[in-house]
Amino acid sequence: MNADKPNRRRRVMLWIAAVLGVVVVAGAVVISVAPSRYLPWDTAEFPVTDLSALTTDQVRVLELLRAEHEQGRPGTFYSDGIDEEWCADFVSWIMREAGRPLSNPNSGSWRIPGVYTLQEYYQGIDAYSENDGSYTPDIGDVVIYDSSRLSGQHTNIVVSVDGDKAITVGGNEFGKVRVHDLDWTTDSAVVGFGTLHP
Numbered sequence: 233m234n235a236d237k238p239n240r241r242r243r244v245m246l247w248i249a250a251v252l253g254v255v256v257v258a259g260a261v262v263i264s265v266a267p268s269r270y271l272p273w274d275t276a277e278f279p280v281t282d283l284s285a286l287t288t289d290q291v292r293v294l295e296l297l298r299a300e301h302e303q304g305r306p307g308t309f310y311s312d313g314i315d316e317e318w319c320a321d322f323v324s325w326i327m328r329e330a331g332r333p334l335s336n337p338n339s340g341s342w343r344i345p346g347v348y349t350l351q352e353y354y355q356g357i358d359a360y361s362e363n364d365g366s367y368t369p370d371i372g373d374v375v376i377y378d379s380s381r382l383s384g385q386h387t388n389i390v391v392s393v394d395g396d397k398a399i400t401v402g403g404n405e406f407g408k409v410r411v412h413d414l415d416w417t418t419d420s421a422v423v424g425f426g427t428l429h430p
Contacts, residue, residue: 322403
């Protein structure tokens with residue numbers, strides 16, 4: 233019986249090592265496939281943009297996004313006090329404040345709390361472009377991400393475009409309003425864009 237104790241201890245140690253190995257590998261896979269917009273250490277600065285070539289609507293959207301990025305308000309500020317996932321609430325709030333209010337197709341409210349409903353809204357007003365390579369997003373466009381990633385559906389707003397690369401600002405990204413780089417041609421989570429200029 234005493235001879236069995238070292239074998240049992242060895243089996244337990246091997247089992248623990250195997251579990252830890254799986255956890256480390258799973259963590260590495262999650263980090264490698266997660267888009268940069270969701271990593272907590274992503275601390276991109278708000279881009280400097282030449283406003284002279286932009287429309288009045290684009291300038292208003294940019295100014296609001298810059299101000300909210302600096303403010304650091306809680307998500308409930310953008311969601312009428314409701315504690316919920318607030319990326320679409322943030323987009324809705326920005327557009328309302330910019331004088332381009334959205335209209336929830338289910339309630340008529342300016343606030344569209346769900347990404348799928350946000351996509352439906354843009355499709356319903358003929359201001360939605362699929363991410364199929366035929367459309368280049370512009371400043372003020374709303375990016376729609378699908379739910380195939382670990383983080384689920386998401387949305388944010390384009391603040392800068394340079395070739396196939398863009399910079400976006402979004403709410404509810406690790407609980408904050410954050411700036412991120414985006415290559416919409418290679419990021420399979422990007423399904424389309426709600427255009428600022430239908």
